Amino acid sequence: MLDDVRQGRDHRKQWLRPDIKKALFVHWETDEGFWHQRLTNRTNRASARSSKYTGSSTTFMKTRVRLSKSLDRKTTLAETFKYIHTLKENKETY
Numbered sequence: 417m418l419d420d421v422r423q424g425r426d427h428r429k430q431w432l433r434p435d436i437k438k439a440l441f442v443h444w445e446t447d448e449g450f451w452h453q454r455l456t457n458r459t460n461r462a463s464a465r466s467s468k469y470t471g472s473s474t475t476f477m478k479t480r481v482r483l484s485k486s487l488d489r490k491t492t493l494a495e496t497f498k499y500i501h502t503l504k505e506n507k508e509t510y
Contacts, residue, residue, distance in 0.1 A: 476500070 432440075444450060474482075480496040491499075 444454075476496065479500055480491055480493070483496055483499055484491045
């Protein structure tokens with residue numbers, strides 16, 4: 417919601433008083449700490465390692481069943497956890 421206001425897409429958002437909105441715009445444009453944090457967050461989101469969870473929206477137990485079928489044996493909880501929390505491209509944990 418605040419992202420819409422910050423990006424200037426607030427034509428349908430009437431919940432924020434104009435004086436507060438102007439103060440927020442000034443803060444977002446002039447505050448060095450906010451600006452640095454914003455750039456850091458943008459860099460982190462664009463990073464290849466930004467999303468560390470590789471299990472998608474599948475539940476832990478469904479992933480365990482799928483992994484057990486692919487290995488043709490029953491997997492342990494530790495194996496499933498390691499499988500979910502391992503980067504797929506280079507098999508490193510994080």
